Amino acid sequence: MIIDCHGHYTTAPRQLDEFRKHQIGCLCGQDHEPEKGDLNISDDEIRESLETAQLKIQRERGTDRTIFSPRAVGMGHHIGNEATSRHWTEHCNELIYRVSELYPQNFVSVCQLPQSPGVRPDNCIAELTRCVEEFGFIGCNLNPDPSGGHWSDPPLFDKWWYPLYEKMVELDVPAMIHVSGSCNPNFHATGAHYINGDTTAFMQFLTSKLFQDFPTLRFVIPHGGGAVPYHWGRYRGLAQDMGLPPLSELLLNNVYFDTCVYHQAGIDLLTKVIPADNILFASEMVGAVRGVDPETGHYFDDTRRYIDQVAWLSADEKQKIFSGNAQKVYSRMKQ
Numbered sequence: 001m002i003i004d005c006h007g008h009y010t011t012a013p014r015q016l017d018e019f020r021k022h023q024i025g026c027l028c029g030q031d032h033e034p035e036k037g038d039l040n041i042s043d044d045e046i047r048e049s050l051e052t053a054q055l056k057i058q059r060e061r062g063t064d065r066t067i068f069s070p071r072a073v074g075m076g077h078h079i080g081n082e083a084t085s086r087h088w089t090e091h092c093n094e095l096i097y098r099v100s101e102l103y104p105q106n107f108v109s110v111c112q113l114p115q116s117p118g119v120r121p122d123n124c125i126a127e128l129t130r131c132v133e134e135f136g137f138i139g140c141n142l143n144p145d146p147s148g149g150h151w152s153d154p155p156l157f158d159k160w161w162y163p164l165y166e167k168m169v170e171l172d173v174p175a176m177i178h179v180s181g182s183c184n185p186n187f188h189a190t191g192a193h194y195i196n197g198d199t200t201a202f203m204q205f206l207t208s209k210l211f212q213d214f215p216t217l218r219f220v221i222p223h224g225g226g227a228v229p230y231h232w233g234r235y236r237g238l239a240q241d242m243g244l245p246p247l248s249e250l251l252l253n254n255v256y257f258d259t260c261v262y263h264q265a266g267i268d269l270l271t272k273v274i275p276a277d278n279i280l281f282a283s284e285m286v287g288a289v290r291g292v293d294p295e296t297g298h299y300f301d302d303t304r305r306y307i308d309q310v311a312w313l314s315a316d317e318k319q320k321i322f323s324g325n326a327q328k329v330y331s332r333m334k335q
């Protein structure tokens, strides 16, 4: 059993994009509240969008199931107001629910949250609850920077976020930390803003009492943890200088890393530095990097190959990375 914990619906039928373009086009100020509207996408169109992409790749690469969520760069929490974000999020999540109904063996769902800069995260609780309790979703994607590159909201350890964490604990669902698009031209979305978001979130966790307050709260930091594994010595040293406990005690019961690192040397480093208990297999296909690596002849995001190649991981550790850890972290996932 191989579970890919990180996939987005990047191939959704064109009506989704058309809806969004129309919705954004209608915005005429922060007080404007557009109608939710309709998507008008058929089941056949959903099937078609997946059969030639994610499902085909699952078969080719021998993976079984993808933990699936709306397109991350499309979340665009910085666009419009709270109502814009809510309507858009509801549509995106409803579409993911339909995917999981059509292909229950292949996809399990994770929701987008209706975040909006300057709006308390309490406003996400209703949608999270709806997705988990009504639709059977098993987690959420949490944007640590809904402003899209300006970081204008409080850090993740601030009490600002606590009502949402309380709900996550109550529902027993984890969050993948995932920024969306960047509206700041200094930060390329997938090349800089994503990796910055991952690294920044980790440091916010390190300098906080968050996991003393929420011992069962779980976060997945994607894209191999950003810069974190490469700089693990720096983080261990910073924690020590601050008089904090070792990182294993401080964070590693709550923070996990995925394997969306698109070369062998990166996966080698990840698996040497981070304990196998804290690594979840992921590819983020069909995602940010879609080409073939001319050095290997294989797709950059064919991450299963890299893990298969790691000689120092035992069969038991590989099993944890490929499925066991995902089942533990996303505890609502049915076997």
Ligand SMILES: [Zn+2]
Pocket: 006, 008, 072, 178, 222, 284
């Ligand atoms: Zn992603």
